[in-house]
């Protein structure tokens with residue numbers, strides 16, 4: 001049986017359906033860590049960049065990519081890790097940023113802090129800690145509705 | 156002298172490994188929850204960087220050792236970390252002063268390494284630099300907050316600075332390995348980074364109302380592997396026991 005190689009656009013769409021293991025409202029594509037999808041002869045090569053060098057989710061992400069693509073019938077697959085250029089939150093998609101906010105995580109801002117509280121939208125917010133429950137987040141709180149919330153660190 | 160590139164990569168990886176392990180000792184016992192999480196995250200970044208440096212060291216060495224083999228199967232005299240990072244945590248202030256002094260050097264050195272003629276090294280440096288700049292921001296805030304804080308916190312931060320300052324000089328003391336790497340454009344000459352360090356650290360210490368010690372006497376020998384303080388052996392005994400007792404264990 002001759003199996004056609006799926007178009008790279010199709011592969012991108014499949015990867016866009018794989019959720020981030022720690023923040024499942026956004027996809028791996030939304031997160032901006034899939035850097036390239038290409039065919040090298042009959043092997044599909046997916047280039048992935050880590051968010052943080054010690055992020056424990058990195059291995060799970062690679063496993064999830066492999067599982068998703070195998071489920072689509074990809075047999076020859078190679079995952080390539082690329083460090084440079086280093087991942088930046090500028091690579092989050094616009095849709096990813098919207099999804100983060102509606103999930104209750106303030107998206108990254110170049111100013112280094114959230115634009116407003118993801119719950120009540122008040123700009124009256126303060127930092128609790130530069131770090132949070134995962135390497136990519138910091139803890140903030142709203143001084144109006146008094147809710148604490150996660151902020152996606154801008155790097 | 157063994158291969159300078161392998162030596163250099165072990166120095167980088169051993170610094171982040173030993174400091175990462177030290178910082179992780181705070182996990183579950185830091186003064187407040189937010190600091191506990193911050194310390195654990197810092198340790199995590201450092202251990203992640205260790206994996207990158209030591210895997211490359213193993214690759215360059217070509218004897219089939221990976222980051223795990225280098226981290227868990229070498230003895231204390233094979234470690235190439237700075238004296239500073241193996242020092243015990245002490246109180247929270249001493250831990251944060253150690254972090255501040257190390258981060259200040261680390262950021263400058265990594266910035267130089269992003270220009271390395273070796274693309275594998277510049278890539279790791281570029282990745283690490285983002286994380287380390289974030290560490291330095293927090294350490295700086297903490298040193299200022301506690302230095303210019305209460306009478307008690309100020310006294311503890313000054314004591315921490317006095318205790319750790321003799322370990323600063325080693326970060327800038329070059330040897331034959333550094334000279335060989337500088338010639339090849341692989342890594343910057345550490346001595347050239349000292350003035351930038353003094354200027355930047357001086358500003359923070361002034362804001363923290365802390366006094367830089369008069370003497371620049373420096374303990375040396377950690378990064379060359381000539382000698383380590385007794386603290387490193389104790390730390391490795393705890394860090395390596397599982398891999399030593401059950402070699403190649405999987406779970």
Ligand SMILES: [Zn+2]
Pocket residue numbers: 117118119120121122142143144145146147
């Ligand atoms: Zn609010």
